[in-house]
Amino acid sequence: MAINAPRGTKDVLPDEVYKWQYVESFIRRWTALFGYKEIRTPVFEHTELFQRGVGDTTDIVQKEMYTFVDKGNRSITLKPEGTAGVVRAYIEHKLYAEAQPIKLYYLSPIFRYERPQAGRLREHHQFGVEAFGSYGPSIDAEIVDLAMSLLNNLGLKGLEIHINSIGCKQCRPVYHKVLMDYLADRLDRLCDTCRSRYDKNPLRILDCKEKGCQAVLTDAPDIVDYLCDDCKKHFDSFQDYLSAMGYKYEIDPRIVRGLDYYTRTVFEILSTDERSPGTICGGGRYDDLVEQCGGPSIPGAGFGMGLERLLLCMDSQGIIIPVPKGPDLFIAAVGEQAYHYSIGLASMLRKRDISVEIDHVARSLKGQFKYADKLKAQYVLVIGSDEMASGHVSCKNMSTGQEQRMELDNIAERLHSLLH
RNA sequence: GUGGAUGUAGUUCAGCUGGUUAGAGCGCCAGGUUGUGGCCCUGGAGGCCGUGGGUUCGAGUCCCACCAUUCACCCCA
Numbered sequence A: 001m002a003i004n005a006p007r008g009t010k011d012v013l014p015d016e017v018y019k020w021q022y023v024e025s026f027i028r029r030w031t032a033l034f035g036y037k038e039i040r041t042p043v044f045e046h047t048e049l050f051q052r053g054v055g056d057t058t059d060i061v062q063k064e065m066y067t068f069v070d071k072g073n074r075s076i077t078l079k080p081e082g083t084a085g086v087v088r089a090y091i092e093h094k095l096y097a098e099a100q101p102i103k104l105y106y107l108s109p110i111f112r113y114e115r116p117q118a119g120r121l122r123e124h125h126q127f128g129v130e131a132f133g134s135y136g137p138s139i140d141a142e143i144v145d146l147a148m149s150l151l152n153n154l155g156l157k158g159l160e161i162h163i164n165s166i167g168c169k170q171c172r173p174v175y176h177k178v179l180m181d182y183l184a185d186r187l188d189r190l191c192d193t194c195r196s197r198y199d200k201n202p203l204r205i206l207d208c209k210e211k212g213c214q215a216v217l218t219d220a221p222d223i224v225d226y227l228c229d230d231c232k233k234h235f236d237s238f239q240d241y242l243s244a245m246g247y248k249y250e251i252d253p254r255i256v257r258g259l260d261y262y263t264r265t266v267f268e269i270l271s272t273d274e275r276s277p278g279t280i281c282g283g284g285r286y287d288d289l290v291e292q293c294g295g296p297s298i299p300g301a302g303f304g305m306g307l308e309r310l311l312l313c314m315d316s317q318g319i320i321i322p323v324p325k326g327p328d329l330f331i332a333a334v335g336e337q338a339y340h341y342s343i344g345l346a347s348m349l350r351k352r353d354i355s356v357e358i359d360h361v362a363r364s365l366k367g368q369f370k371y372a373d374k375l376k377a378q379y380v381l382v383i384g385s386d387e388m389a390s391g392h393v394s395c396k397n398m399s400t401g402q403e404q405r406m407e408l409d410n411i412a413e414r415l416h417s418l419l420h
Numbered sequence B: 001g002u003g004g005a006u007g008u009a010g011u012u013c014a015g016c017u018g019g020u021u022a023g024a025g026c027g028c029c030a031g032g033u034u035g036u037g038g039c040c041c042u043g044g045a046g047g048c049c050g051u052g053g054g055u056u057c058g059a060g061u062c063c064c065a066c067c068a069u070u071c072a073c074c075c076c077a
Helices: A017-034 A047-053 A059-063 A083-092 A137-153 A172-184 A192-200 A202-207 A211-217 A229-244 A307-316 A336-351 A365-374 A385-390 A411-419
Strands: A044-046 A066-069 A075-078 A102-111 A123-132 A159-165 A263-271 A279-285 A300-306 A329-333 A356-358 A379-383 A392-397 A403-407
Touching (some): A017 A102, A017 A137, A017 A307, A044 A047, A044 A083, A047 A075, A083 A102, A083 A123, A083 A300, A123 A307, A137 A159, A137 A229, A137 A300, A192 A202, A329 A365, A336 A385, A365 A379, A379 A385, A379 A411, A392 A411, A403 A411
Parallel strands (some): A329 A379
Antiparallel strands (some): A044 A075, A159 A263, A263 A279, A279 A300, A392 A403
16 A cells, blocks of 8 residues: 555645645636636546547647546546636536626646656646637737736746747648648658657647757748738737737747647747746637537637646745734643633634634643744733632733733633734 | 656755664754743654665675656646
């Protein structure tokens, strides 16, 4: 019996959850400001959904999915990305019947069978948004703005926005042909995987990192030069809107993304920081996906943001996430009778909205103070037989060391005024 | 999937060319205070030296395999 977490997974321990909660609180604030509502979809879906949605030729579907047959003989797959499930829910619940666009966000674990390394896990977590029902480039710009606002507000520096357009079903075949013609007499200089991509998905050859392929591609035609008029117009206005929002961006004709469903706009937000991984957010437009998954012909746009990478990036940039406060009060009891009384007092004070800690392992008074200190308790109340008899307790401020006496009768009020 | 590095207390790490009871800092517990934390002092608990095999009189140390971690690549968030 292995007692370690499965390869490529990580526990978030109590000492560090506050970092996640901090980031999540920013996500909830910014999605609210932009009008995106949360959607929660299952961690697993029918395998077919991802095969159809994400695309059979992608690495994700071909070799990275966690797929198994359940006891009812269904093929089930753990989400390898966030969009497909949201699209399925959008179609299943006929959200297209509501006023469009429908703007959604999710926080979800994502599973991919990969070789783990820094910022790369078999289970990672993504924050993502999906906006359905608008062909307009303003929604493309809005989601970039949402991602950038969030990241900037968290304090990240040195972010770059890289954008591209990969056309639509009208103009992409034209570019495919141009690219294939260009590559036709250079096939022997491409790597094995690229040669196999030549027929199935030639666009993917563009982002091959092999030196040989890179050399071949230096003079390759750029897709932006072959966009149809509508796609060209869309791409231009997208850029205009980004500028109107005050963003600098870079057109990178090599961004094609590893998911087949993208059309027109694709983008990545990456950190130029050397110590942390590059891409922390990637997304784009998917005008044919809803229809491909069996819904009406409705466009969409969205992105996914890797939370582990975001946290890594914040850490390497030295961004300090505020550590949560300790309890308002620690009650230190001396003796059986006082402890018995203190248990009741702690319960009462918690109901009065004061956070209270108390010893549960029979520590000495000194031990209780040390423990209170470790917990970062703001005040410590000492209760022993003297206090029980007199009805007065001493309350010690742990940061100044000063003690004051107070009556047990109105203790909650006194504490409230101390804690304001 | 390909290539490199690394696995020793809870944690970070020492352990020289194989040699007797495997060490340190931090953390944890207790004591130095009879009812008071942080600092200081003293003591204590805690290790099948990743797992399995091999070489050897003898392995934490050398060899092999496996497992895990980590870095680069592929790909992606």
